[in-house]
Amino acid sequence: MWAFSGTRYADCNGSEANEETEIAVNIGGVKHILYGDVLNRYPETRLAELVNRATDSTREDLAALCDDYDDLKREFYFDRDPEAFKCILELYNYGEIHMKRGICPMCFMREMDYWVIDTEYLDECCRSSLNEVETELAEIAEKVKTILDDLEGDATVTRGQRCQAFLWKLMEKPESSLAARTIAVVSFAFILLSSVVMCVSTIPELQVQDAEGNLVEHPTFESIETACIIWFTVEYILRLVSSSNKLQFVFSFMNIVDFLAIMPFYVVLILTHLGTAMMELANVQQAVQALRIMRIVRIFKLARHSSGLQTLTFALKSSLKELGLLLMYMSVGVFLFSALGYTMEQSHPETMFTSIPQSFWWAIITMTTVGYGDIYPKTTLGRCNAAVSFLCGVIAIALPIHPIINNFVIVYSKQRVLETAAKHEIELMALRAKEEAPQECSVSEAGKMASADNISVCNRAAVSTSQSDTCIPLLGETATVSKVQPSHKRKKK
Structure with missing residues (x-):
């Protein structure tokens, strides 16, 4: 007989005996006495199955449900987290589960x-926390998959595809090699x-006069501008050629910015050399000046090489609601105080x-505390x-600022954590692959696998198939958290 009390097991009524059953379980050194009528509130769970099979099953059958059994103490042993088990017991007593503070959500899901x-x-509050962790793990999986995709490709791909992948990493992934980092620095x-030359070339003292006496850019600045445009053009063409999805590449926001930074230069050349034959010289000059202004968009190219600017962009996207509230507050205030100012000063x-x-202009510069002084009230009521x-402007601006800053800190910290976690994941996979495939490569080659940039071809398959401690399906179709279902889990009726 297993660890239960009561004498009704000799009775033919199994349900009545089951209600009187109690079992002793030892969870990580903490002993609990559990009752059959309580556990059978959820008959599909492991504990309910254990209490139902305690009387008519052999030791071998029960070994599949627990880690060990003590005949003397009549206790079922489970090598599980005792703190998490206390949360599990809440289901049988209260009908819902809450995760205690400090317990890893993914570890609790495995429990x-x-x-x-x-x-x-x-519970809903704990489920939202779990969803956040699952999202983070999915992002880590995506980063790890990206790192694995950057490794040397399979032997089945053609030479042209290998060259295309090499060129893509050279132009788009500065962390892949020293040459790629050099190209990123040069870009x-x-x-x-180019941005400095665009600003300096507008200084009158550094400009020269053309044949008609008009000030134009110095030839030296034009030469530097031409060299920069040639580099931008070659860079854009190489990235376009190496892209696997050229349509998506062309319509990407940053690539549109790159195109707009290049296009004005060639349009100006066309208008300068061919436009005079089709339209008046004054119209050509106006079009040229308008196109030169478009060169300011190339400053946005810095976002491609700056993780800080990218983080700022993500933070602003996550703060659209707060920015909308700020715009609404300011719009209401501008309309209200401009109407009052007009009425009082009329x-x-x-x-x-x-x-x-x-009066909108006066209300805007007043509520934003700029105060140019070009428009100001002259009556007492107007000054009040x-x-x-x-005062309302200061309050309206200050209220949404803290959530916006907090969103930036969260996004920035999350980006750093994800990058660190992805590198740590690759290192764990490499070490696991080193243990699983020692016969395929030498010890010195396997030791280099601790770095994501140095994983060799012979170890790539082992790294790809090795399972990490976070249990994320790195090479699956979807980057979601994998849940290992026990073999004895029953379907709900």
Whole structure:
């Protein structure tokens, strides 16, 4: 007889005997006495199956449900987390489960899988926390898959595909090699040089006069601009050629920025050499000046090489709601105080508030505490309205600022954590592959696998198939958290 009490097991009524059953379980050194009527509230779970099979099963059958059994103490032993098990017991007592603070959500999910408890019993607040962790693990899996894809390809691909992949890594992934890092640094330098030249070339003292006496850019600056455009053009063409999905490449936002940074230069050349034959010279010059202004978009090319600017972009995207609230507050305030300012200043003979739309400018610079002083109230009521307007402006701006800053900190920290976790994942996979495939490669070659950049071809298959401690399907169709279902789990009836 196993660890239970009561004498009704000799009775023919199995349900009655089952209700009187109690079993002793030892979870990581912590002993619990559990009762059959309580456990059978959820008959599909492991504990309910254990109490139901305790009387008519052999030791070998019960070994599949527990780690060990003590005949003397009549205890079932489970090598599981005792703190997590306390949360599991809440299901039988209260009908729902709450994760305690400090317990890893993924580890707790493995505990629920072991005890054969569905996630639907997890409380909504804890389920949201689990979803956040699953999302982070999915992002880590994506980064790891990207790193694995950057490794040397299979032997089945053609030579042209290998060259295309090599060129793509050279132009798009600075971390892949020293040559790629060098190209990224040179591209960054050309962007800065082009931006500086664009600004310096507008200084009148550094300009020269053309045949008609008009100030134009110095020839030296034009030469530097031409060299920069040639580099940008070659870079764009190489990236386009090496792209596997050229349509997606062309319509990508950053690639559109790159195209807009290049296009004005060639349009100006066409208008300068061919436009005079089709239109007046004045119109050509106006079009050239308008196109030259478009060169400012190349400053956005810095975002391609700056992780900080990329993080700022993600933070602003996640703060659209707060930015919308800020815009709404300011819009209401501008409309309200400009209308009040116009009404209060209308009676003054030297009023500067000639209309409500014209008063919008005064309300904007007042609420944002800029205060140029070009428009100001002259009546007492108007000055009181101005004082209230800039006080409300300070409050309206200050309220959404903290959530926006907090979103930036969260996004920035998350990016750093994901990068570190992805590298750690690759290192764990490499070490596991080193242990699983020692006969395929030498010890010295396997030792180099601790770095993601140095994983050799002979170890790539082992690294790809090795399972990490976070249990994420790195090479699966979807980057979601894998859940190992116990072999004895029953379907719900």
